[in-house]
Amino acid sequence: MGRRGEKSPAAKKAGRSRNLKKVLSAWQLYVLLLPSLVWAIVFAYYPMYGLIISFKDYKIRQGIMGSPWANPIFKYFQQFFSTSIAVTAIKNTILISLESIVIAFWIPIVFALLLNQIRNLRTRKVIQTISYAPYFMSNVVVVSIISVFFSATGVMNHMIGASNPILFTSLPQWFRTLYIGSNIWQTMGFNAVIYIAALTSISPDYYEAATIDGATKWQQIKYIDIPMIMPTVILMLILQIGNIMNVGYEKAFLMQNGSNTIVSELISTYVYKVGLQTAQYSFATAVGLFNSVVNFIILIIANQIAKKVSDISIF
């Protein structure tokens, strides 16, 4: 349909009716799509429209449209940045994400590479099955386990034999360690699945050739496995960087207690508190919107860089 201007009105009309016909003849496919589409509109796009309230003085009675615009329009954003919590929450969110990437990102990769060395299929299956057991446990269960394991009278204190028990769950300096450590515990096996799949799709010819040339297993990992799974690694890295501001707030919220909020207060947990516990809807939405926008920008940048450097991108 490229050069529209040159087409006669009649041809245009014919083209349009042909398109219409195509759409109509596919009506049954649209029906199949309908429930999901309705869902997307109601539970994803309508809330996006609701973001407008961050620029308004939202009153439940007056609704989104009826509520007056905030004066100045960025009132709630300014309000957020004037609080002392803003800096803390932003800093905590970014720190916990960056530390997760640096410490936790490569662990499933190493696990997949090593597991791939085990030739006995049965053993491999057993290890893999064990590895993603924690993935099926809820955050509440995991945080419960942390709370009993790392309590003052818990196993961990007993194992390290400290004369004065360390209060792991309430000391701020232990929060990130516990958070990231338990994340690794929960997701390593699951995150490794993708890499394991990439590894099993490598042709055995490579290994045969390498063995004939006298390459050790270690060299095979270095020169065959790692380069071959690199595209998957980069893809996962973009996705993770693209979620840098979306730290799992559920777990942070569960792990929060009075004494560790200076490190455990994230933007998302703060949004929940000011939004739903104190009903400052416009303010909380503004904070959430700031978070989403920053996150989205980072995602685009990460995606663009990956595209330039390696030709791999998510869109």
Add this chain to the structure above:
Amino acid sequence: MAKTQNTSKVKLGRANKIFMGVVILLMIIVCVIIIYPIYYVLLASITDPVTVNSGKVLLYPESPYFEGYKTTFAYKPLWVAYGNTILYTVVGTAVALIATVPAGYALSRKDLPGRRGLIFVFTFTMFFGGGIIPLYLTIRNLGIYNTIWAMVLPVAVSAYNLIVCRSFFESGIPGELQEAAKVDGCSDFRFFFEIAIPISTTIIAVMALFYATAMWNQFFNALMFLQDDNKMPLQVVLRNLVLMNQSNQMGSSGDALVTKQKLAEQLKYCIVVVSAAPLLMVYPFIQKYFAKGVTIGAVKG
């Protein structure tokens, strides 16, 4: 010449052996780290709390004490919550499948007009959203606040699952089959229900597993969108009892204070076991589907 080759081969063999030794050792350590906390909780739930509280590293059942389970099984609110969770999970998974699987199929059809745009509509939701307050207000406006639908509908479709589903149909159903059926005058509905569905039990199992796990473990939505205590799912009750230290309210009022204190500690372990057990017992049997689902998503995502 032959000799040097031999020695290098021996060297190679030795290097590989050492390497494999290290690999096996690491794998054993990993498995222990993963299993031990789960095993410990299980042991602690049947061991005398005095022994458990000494912080001793438990390796096998010793000084058994089953009061915890007795109290747990007699504690009504926990079972109400259990019933709620089962209800939310069953209804939620059914709704999610009805929404996701047909849509996944429709999006897999290359001849669907507007396909690219429609796919974008869904993928975009993975990277940007309204956030919790607008969602909360939506739930309120729809009048489903504090009902089962507030637990089910917001999570009824996940864009990621939808894409996994689409990829499955794309690679699982040959285009020729589709065309042949079309030539024979088979409608899209009939093709979907009579041909696509029967050969797609794998993807349905994968989707059911993904959604059921997510629904079973839902915590935050319940906290935000439900109000009545008798509607709360297991995860919320679990959190109240274990993390907010309310487990000392569980025993019968006749118990002596000391027994109560003793019990309260053990109860935590029992409740964790009871709430985590169903998924942990089921997943080894369906995990091959699980791995498959992740793989499909990764290859084509």
